Amino acid sequence: MKRLAAAMLLAGISNTIHADEPFVVQDIQVEGLQRVALGAALNNIPFSVGDSVTEYTLSRSIKTLFSAGHFDDIRVLRDGNAVIYRLKERPTINSIEFDGNKDIKDDQLNESLSAQRIQVGEPLDRTILRSIENGLTEFYHGVGKYQASVEVELVYLPRNRVNVIIKFDEGDAASVRQINIVGNEVFDNDTLLSVFESGQDKPWWRFLSSDRYQKQTLQGDFERVQSYYLDRGYLRFSIDSSQVSVSPDKSSVYVTLNVTEGEQYTVTGVRFAGDLIGQDALIERIVPIRPGELYNGALVTFTEETISRILARFGYANSRVTTIPDINDETKEVELTINVDPGKRIYVRRIDIAGNSNTKDEVFRRELRQLEGGWLSNDALELSKQRIQRLPYVERIEFETRDVPGIEDQVDITFNVREQPSGSFNAGISYGDFQGLAFQIGVEQSNFMGSGNSAGINLNTNKYQKTVSLNYNNPYFTLDGVSLGGQLFYTKTDYSSLSSNLEAYRQTRYGVGASMGIPINEFNRLNFGASISVNDLSLLQDYDQLRHFKNVILDGNDPDGRLKYINYELTAGWVQSTLNRGLFPTAGHYFGLNGRVSTPNSDLQFFKTTFEARKYIPLSRDHTWTFMSKLELGYGNGYGSRNGYDYTLPFNENFTAGGHNIRGFEHRIIGPRAVFRIPTTIPGLPDPIGGGSGNLPGDPSSDRYSVSQRSIGGNAMAVATLELITPTPFVGEDNRNSVRTSVFIDAGNVWDTEFDFNRYASLTQQRQFDREPLLADYSDPSMIRVSTGVSLQWISPMGPLTFSLAKIINKYDGDLQENFSFNIGATF
Incomplete structure (x- = not known):
């Protein structure tokens, strides 16, 4: 038995070595091409006539041809020292049609499909179609339309062309039947639900409100509830979990929110850390948080944004302002440390005016309050935008800031103007x-x-x-x-x-x-x-x-005169x-x-x-x-x-x-x-x-x-x-x-x-x-x-x-x- 097993092993090794023996390619033949040029196909084959190849090289060439994106099926045959490729080209997209879509506009769909190379004139990759169906269906579920379905239909045409028809059955949006909040004792359900944008069982006369379920809206509602507590001192408030249940007929959803309220915390003091760019007195004066008051999340956020705006006024456009709370759970007190990192001061290298076909650049430049060579100021930019916008021959003005390649502290600014009849x-x-x-x-x-x-x-x-x-x-x-x-x-x-x-x-x-x-x-x-x-x-x-x-x-001498x-x-x-x-x-x-x-x-x-x-x-x-x-x-x-x-x-x-x-x-x-x-x-x-x-x-x-x-x-x-x-x-x-x-x-x-x-x-x-x-x-x-x-x-x-x-x-x-x-x- 040992001798027989050894013989069989030697025979297998001998066959493998023989199958992977290299040979010199004397001819390359490509079959099945219709729209793809022969030269384009040969460019994706990683060897030429006269090269020595193995079976492994041939299998790798199949992957190379597939990566070009032109073919649905590729087979490689060997006839002596000749290599034969039998290819089946992907059909070319002749048109793309949408049927039944209302929530998503045609322009949005075309833009999304183009990003995945699904557009007229391009070869059709069938492997992407399933992901498109799933992605669109997931979008509808996100806006509460659980009954929606998306199906891609292909209509094949002569000369290996295909029409892509995407059919939508959007259905009706599920309504929020009920929102339950569990764990709240300080504030009742009605008080908390008043901050929700999502409604539950709205009567017909509340037509300005919406009880349509939308995932993003509900996520924002959760954040609003958290802000409601943080603004009133409940620093340890947390949302432990949330559940969304869909009714069997998919027409309604039930939302449950589990919360832990905690207790109120009082601010004992506010101190600063980091670099205040010499504006210590100004920044300390504008801080609205006072010791002895309840912690207020909205005031903390407002303070951070205000300090960032002050820093941006002096050219520190990329500052980072963070508040670090030092919480004492025993005394229910918190000390706030506001850490200020101004970053580098940013300067404006160049300002360009774009979109003006009738008006001279100097007409807009004389309204600018942001100057070239000066530091970047958000206040100056907004004021410049406002002054240009007031001109009666300007319909719209926007500006964009671009980093200068290779220079960390400089930017270029472009004001894009849309003129109107002057x-x-x-x-x-x-x-x-x-x-x-x-x-x-x-x-x-x-x-x-x-x-x-x-x-x-x-x-x-x-x-x-x-x-x-x-x-x-x-x-x-x-x-x-x-x-x-x-x-x-x-x-x-x-x-x-x-x-x-x-x-x-x-x-x-x-x-x-x-x-x-x-x-x-x-x-x-x-x-x-x-x-x-x-x-x-x-x-x-x-x-x-x-x-x-x-x-x-x-x-008086001529009372009837002119x-x-x-x-x-x-x-x-x-x-x-x-x-x-x-x-x-x-x-x-x-x-x-x-x-x-x-x-x-x-x-x-x-x-x-x-x-x-x-x-x-x-x-x-x-x-x-x-x-x-x-x-x-x-x-x-x-x-x-x-x-x-x-x-x-x-x-x-x-x-x-x-x-x-x-x-x-x-x-x-x-x-x-x-x-x-x-x-x-x-x-x-x-x-x-x-x-x-x-x-x-x-x-x-x-x-x-x-x-x-x-x-x-x-x-x-x-x-x-x-x-x-x-x-x-x-x-x-x-x-x-x-x-x-x-x-x-x-x-x-x-x-x-x-x-x-x-x-x-x-x-x-x-x-x-x-x-x-x-x-x-x-x-x-x-x-x-x-x-x-x-x-x-x-x-x-x-x-x-x-x-x-x-x-x-x-x-x-x-x-x-x-x-x-x-x-x-x-x-x-």
């Missing part, structure tokens, strides 16, 4: 019973030839007024941000041809002005200006409120703005106070002040929901006297409301009306020559009056707006900053502080038209008009388009409604 075709069309068809047109270029300077020409016309104006402004006339601008204007107004009994006059007004702005700091600016205007009035209808105006300007006057005016203003964008802001505030006064050497002496305040409060993290409040105030009057009459605010400087600032009301319909006094007359003495008799003025107490249908404006105004900015339906992420929808409430009034209602108390109103309103006390600021509605605004290539649909809530006698309005070139 030219504004300013136009508006509206129609009203009074003004008929009104049309305005103009061109405003806030980024003239890419320089950042603004220039414009505007023309406005309707059946009673024509206006043309030219303006130009350079916001960086000097390097430190002093602006300089100028304006030419011409207006011709003719109310004398109107059929209604509005105050009638003709006016030609033209002039020139200059303005200058001086920055005080990043958020405050002072503006100054001077102008001269020439005014020519004629055919001025004699309504009662004009008596002071006419008496101070008319020539009213021509020249005004020299000075302006001053203050602006504070922290808005995050120039157009369609979503955060920050704006305050603007402006005053204008004519100099004592002017023909008319008056002043006029306006104030505007806007506040934007984001209600969601992505700012798609934002609350906006707005307040506009105005007041003007005359100063000094002439010919025994006090100066008043010129009637053509009055504030008006309706249409442009209180939507839903017709243009210039709100506020004081013109009062036309109709004197009583008595027959005069007979004319001895003509035989007739003229009329003589009668008793003034018997006079009558009529009231105009439209407002002449007033010297005081107050308008407020509350607006809820909402996501715009059917608008994608790319256009979110150029389209805005909102729900608004407008309220306000215009009044005349100089109006004397008692002057007409004993007189009788003569109503010439059915629509003529009754006289009201136009000095009463409480006659508030209110409207509500929806608005859609779009920054189009022609400029901002505004569509408003409004309904009046509160109005007064004579107010006219304008439900729909459309405007180009103005935003609310």
Whole structure:
């Protein structure tokens, strides 16, 4: 038996040696190629004709060919000294289709498949398909859709091509039927469940809440529960375990959370360790944690983040701030050690501007507060971003920081700009019973030839007024941000041809002005200006409120002459703005106070002040929901006297409301009306020559009056707006900053502080038209008009388009409604 076993062993060894004997390859043949080139296949065979190979070499060549990713099956045969490869190519993907997917968009799926080289034109690796099915199914389970299934179907085509169809059956998401918390004694279940985003068994009317199970949301809920305890001193709180059970029909889940609350701990002290970069006093002062108070996890995190921000302000962008608690379980006290490791100070090597095709680099660079060569400051970067974002020709701005290869303490920064139309075709069309068809047109270029300077020409016309104006402004006339601008204007107004009994006059007004702005700091600016205007009035209808105006300007020797006057005016203003964008802001505030006064050497002496305040409060993290409040105030009057009459605010400087600032009301319909006094007359003495008799003025107490249908404006105004900015339906992420929808409430009034209602108390109103309103006390600021509605605004290539649909809530006698309005070139 021993001899037989030895013989068999020797025979096996002899066969192995013979099978692995090398041979010289005289020919290599490749069969089965269709799309793969012969040269590409031979490049993956690790030997050539004339090489000496073994059986082991041949088996290794199969692995090499498989790794190329072109073949499903590979066989190697030997015919003498010729090696024959019989290959079966993988089919080429002709198309990829998705059917039934709603939770995952096609773009997301294509991106994920491309990362695994599953894309049109690539060979299909069937081994990956199973992992794709499992991965997608696992995703649906993670969002609570346990009934979901994913199946990949292959449709084979001629020329070894294949269509890949991924079919989805998403099913319904499982709801959280019940959440149980075990081990809590200090806080009851209702208190803890109130911090959960995941809900349980929500009734139908709680449609804004969600009881849909999502794994990530539930994981976040567990962290919120832990934070709830840590913020109240329970330093030893722990979540021992959690279980998620799925009902047999996979429509519901039950969640159980096992916790250990522990006891509350008091902070005995806070000390610092590490390098505080010389800012010890500042850092110690801003720490909100005080000895004797309960431990608060939120305050600890806030302290760490605040210290990191302070360090980043001085160039230490990669600092590490950690808090180490020294816990005494016997006394239930904890001492905190805040360890500060600032790391290396980081400097900025280069700043690049990308994405700007219309605007010169220098326009953006002059807004930067982060400088090349200086240390990296997060505050300076954010401020730079905010300043660029405020420019009206910028839709979006982001920045990215890149390490400089081979240099640890330097970075490059790129500001990626997305521009929006900087030219504004300013136009508006509206129609009203009074003004008929009104049309305005103009061109405003806030980024003239890419320089950042603004220039414009505007023309406005309707059946009673024509206006043309030219303006130009350079916001960086000097390097430190002093602006300089100028304006030419011409207006011709003719109310004398109107059929209604509005105050009638003709006016030609033209002039020139200059303005200058001086920055005080990043958020405050002072503006100054001077102008001269020439005014020519004629055919001025004699309504009662004009008596002071006419008496101070008319020539006593020519009471029927033209009213021509020249005004020299000075302006001053203050602006504070922290808005995050120039157009369609979503955060920050704006305050603007402006005053204008004519100099004592002017023909008319008056002043006029306006104030505007806007506040934007984001209600969601992505700012798609934002609350906006707005307040506009105005007041003007005359100063000094002439010919025994006090100066008043010129009637053509009055504030008006309706249409442009209180939507839903017709243009210039709100506020004081013109009062036309109709004197009583008595027959005069007979004319001895003509035989007739003229009329003589009668008793003034018997006079009558009529009231105009439209407002002449007033010297005081107050308008407020509350607006809820909402996501715009059917608008994608790319256009979110150029389209805005909102729900608004407008309220306000215009009044005349100089109006004397008692002057007409004993007189009788003569109503010439059915629509003529009754006289009201136009000095009463409480006659508030209110409207509500929806608005859609779009920054189009022609400029901002505004569509408003409004309904009046509160109005007064004579107010006219304008439900729909459309405007180009103005935003609310």
